[in-house]
Every structure is written in structure tokens, then in C-alpha cells.
Amino acid sequence: MKTLEYDLHIHSCLSPCGDDDMTPGNIVGMAALKGLEVIAVTDHNSCKNCPAVLHFAEKFGILAIPGMELCTSEEVHAVCLFPTLSKAMEFDGYVEKKLIPFPNNVGIFGNQFIYNKEDEAAGTFENLLINSTEISFDGLWDLVRSFGGVMFPAHLDKNANSLLSNLGFVPPDSRFMAAEIRNLNSLPELVRKNPYLERCLILQNSDAHQLGDIKEPGLPLEVEEKSVEGLIAALLKGRSE
Amino acid sequence: MTIRELIDTGEFEIIHVGERTDRSITKPFCCDLLSIAMGKAPEGCAWVTVMGNMNTLAVASLTDAACVILAEGVAPDEAAKQKAIEQNITVMKTGLPIFEAALLIEKRLSHEDA
Numbered sequence: 164m165k166t167l168e169y170d171l172h173i174h175s176c177l178s179p180c181g182d183d184d185m186t187p188g189n190i191v192g193m194a195a196l197k198g199l200e201v202i203a204v205t206d207h208n209s210c211k212n213c214p215a216v217l218h219f220a221e222k223f224g225i226l227a228i229p230g231m232e233l234c235t236s237e238e239v240h241a242v243c244l245f246p247t248l249s250k251a252m253e254f255d256g257y258v259e260k261k262l263i264p265f266p267n268n269v270g271i272f273g274n275q276f277i278y279n280k281e282d283e284a285a286g287t288f289e290n291l292l293i294n295s296t297e298i299s300f301d302g303l304w305d306l307v308r309s310f311g312g313v314m315f316p317a318h319l320d321k322n323a324n325s326l327l328s329n330l331g332f333v334p335p336d337s338r339f340m341a342a343e344i345r346n347l348n349s350l351p352e353l354v355r356k357n358p359y360l361e362r363c364l365i366l367q368n369s370d371a372h373q374l375g376d377i378k379e380p381g382l383p384l385e386v387e388e389k390s391v392e393g394l395i396a397a398l399l400k401g402r403s404e
Numbered sequence: 405m406t407i408r409e410l411i412d413t414g415e416f417e418i419i420h421v422g423e424r425t426d427r428s429i430t431k432p433f434c435c436d437l438l439s440i441a442m443g444k445a446p447e448g449c450a451w452v453t454v455m456g457n458m459n460t461l462a463v464a465s466l467t468d469a470a471c472v473i474l475a476e477g478v479a480p481d482e483a484a485k486q487k488a489i490e491q492n493i494t495v496m497k498t499g500l501p502i503f504e505a506a507l508l509i510e511k512r513l514s515h516e517d518a
Contacts, residue, residue, distance in 0.1 A: 238437055263439050271462050271491075293459065295439035322481065323457035 166383035167394060170194065171203040172232065172242050172317060172343060172368035173377060175212045176284075179273035179293055182373045187215035188282035189374055191223050198380045201226035201394055205242050207292040208234055208262055210255035211277045217248055218280045228391050232317060233258065234293065235300045240324045242343065242368075243303075245312040246395055254310045261298050267291040300330065304338045313398045315341040318370060319360075320349040333359040340401030343368055362401050405429050405512050407471050407494050410450065415508055416473055416496035419480060420488040429470045429513065432506035438463050445469055452506045456480040461487035461495070471495065473509075475502040 173190055174181035187204065194202045202225065204216045213229040220227030229251030230244040245251035266289060267275055275292055279285040298306065307314040316326040319342050326333065341364040344350060354360045369378040385403065386393040408425040411418060430448035435441040436455050445451055445467035453460060456478045464472050471494035474480060479497060480488065488495045498505050 234439075238439065263443075265439075265442055268466055271466050291442075294442065295437065323455060323459070 164385045165387070165389050165393075167226075167386050167389060168198060168200045168380035168383045169202070169366075169394070170199050170369050170371070170378035171201070171205070171228065171230070171244065171366060173202060173204050173371045174232075175204050175206055175216070176274060176276040176278070177206040177209055177212045177288065177292070178372070179207075179267060179269075179275050179291065180372055181206070181273070183274055183276070184374055185372065186276075186282050187212050187278050188219050190377065191216060191219035191225065191227065193374050193377050195223040195225050197377060199225060199378065200389070201228065201391075202377075203228040203230040203242070203244055205230040205232040205244075207232050208258055208294070208296060209288060209292050210245075210251040211288065213248060213251050215278045215280050215282065219282070226389075226391060226394070228394060231255065231258065233298065233303070233314075234295045234324070235298055235303060236295050237300055237329050238295050238324055239300045239326050239329045240317040241300065241303055241314050241326075242317050243307045243312055243314045244395060244398070245310060246391055247311070250310045250312060254307070254312065257310075258296055258298070261296040262290060262292070263294045263296070265291045265294055300326065301334065313341070313395050315339050315343055315363075315366065315398060317343050318345050320344045320346055320353060327353075327357070333357050335359075340364060341366055341398045345370070364398060364400070364402050405516055410471070410509065410512070411494070411496070413512065416498045416505075419474075419485065419495040419497055420493070422471070422488070422492040422494040425494065427470050429509065431513065432509040433469070434502050434506050436502075442466065450506075450509050452502050452509075454478045454502065456484055458483040458487040460484065461491055461493055464493050465491040469493070473498060473505055475500055475505045
């Protein structure tokens, strides 16, 4: 079995809450410096900085999975990861049409910069990205699978925007096989209250909004193959006995 | 009833006293989904919610709510407290359910009209 040092939930400067220093080049550079082997930049409801992220990842010699942190209609945050940039951008186009059209107020929420492959701001996204979409958590697994991707609920132990805080429990017909938690100490209690999680691969990501918060290596993920496909396969499979 | 008068009723526990406490409260407003509150919260409302995170304060500022009241014993997290100070919004909390907290405000407002 091979392992990958990972951080699969990082925000760039496209997320209004993301620091302006979180440019694709800076994020990939910092991740490489820290010794991470695979990262996913997952902005709120958008993949529009993924082209630049994947470009820099290739340059720095680390893996980058194109992804998004989707906000469902119930305001549950879920990380969605895709096997290819084209699939991610197709999903991005789909989500953009489902986003509540409400203009971003930069003074209150922050900038939403789209970066190019020179690591320069090439544009901004006008509507507020942290809003909810018309996509329900119910159909999200199938929807993401139809784009070849995989989904896991974000920060389960957070008091806002998590599956458990917003829906109160894991819907019994759920099919996700991985789950993200912030504090590993909360895991035994979470699993006791939500036995569904026993089958899940538990992930710890940084949810970084600032460069310094990107994860340090030390908790690698077991994969069959050190590749984007290998990682997605591990997230589809769940916890190995 | 102004924000100051609502504070002085002592019905709610104070988290942060913001600016313009002489503003009139227009009506209570109940909503927990921020994306709905963003489009619907009436200007000058006393917004009663269980959503105690920093985005609540951003939405309160955007919609020009008079104050935020966290119900059901919910306390704001540290980031939310910072945001309340930054945006200078009055935030209070109560152990009451949302409806009862809003009703209490509504009664005081309609008492004024009478």
C-alpha cells in the first residue's frame, strides 16, 4: 500500500473569505514546501481557479485534484472532487446556474479573484460565492458521480454549515464513503452518535483561508496508486478494515 | 423601541453593544438560512436566529439589521464575536426558543403602537 500526504480542502482568493495572498501559485508553492503530495483547492461553489492551480501543481511536481466546496440548499458544505479539469469545469458551469444570484459586496465579504497561469488576477466573479445553491444534499452524491467525481461532507464537527449541524443527522440513504472532521478528538463521540460514519474514511484537511494554515504532513492517506485516480478510488471505497 | 431600549429591558444577555443604539427596531425577523435572510431580512429588524457564526454578522451588516439575537442558548463563536465588534453590530443571546424571543420583541413593539 502506498501513501499520500494530502490536504483536500483549501480556499483560494476566489473564495470571498480566502486571503488575497491565496493565489494559485502561492498555494501550490506552500503545499510543495510543506511536503504535501496532493492538494485540492476547493473554493465555495466555483472551480474557476482550478486551471491555474493544476498548472502550478505540474510545475511544482505535486498532484492537484480539481474541486469545489459546494453549499447545498440546506447550507451544508460538501467537498466535491473531479478526475479531470474538464469534468470539474463542466460541474462549475452547472453549479453557476444553480447559484442564488446575489451580487458580492467586497467590503463585507471580500474579493473574489480569478487568477491566470501567470499568477495574476485576471478577473473577478461578480455574484457572491458563499451563498447556497439550488442543489439539495439529497441528490448530491449522484450528481457528483455523474461528473465522474466524489463528494464528502466538510467539517462534520463544525457548528455551522456542516451536515450534522444543519440537517441534525446523517440521512439514512446517504452514500458518501469519506467524511472530513476538524478535531480528531471529536471522532469517537461523532461515530457513537452517527454509526453511519463507521464505514467512512476520515479525512483531516486544513480548510485553509490563509497560506500559513495549509496542512502540515503527518497523517497520510493510503492509496493503491499515487495518482488522482488512486485518490478518488480511496474516497469512493471508504474505510478499509 | 430603540436598540438601547431593548437592551435596557434586560430580557437578553448582551454579547456586544454596537453603534447607533438610538435606532428604532422595525420588527422581529426569524430565519436560520443565511442565503434566505440575505434577500429577505427587513431593514432595521431584530433578527432572531440560532446561526451563531461570523457569516450571520456579515449578512446582518449587509441587510442593515438593527441587531442580532441568538436564541436557544446558542453562543457566537470567537470569529463571530470578532465580526460583531468589527462591523459594530449589537448582538444579544437568550435561552428562549426563536419564536418566543421574537414574540417578546413583537409584544414590546405593538405595546408602543397601542
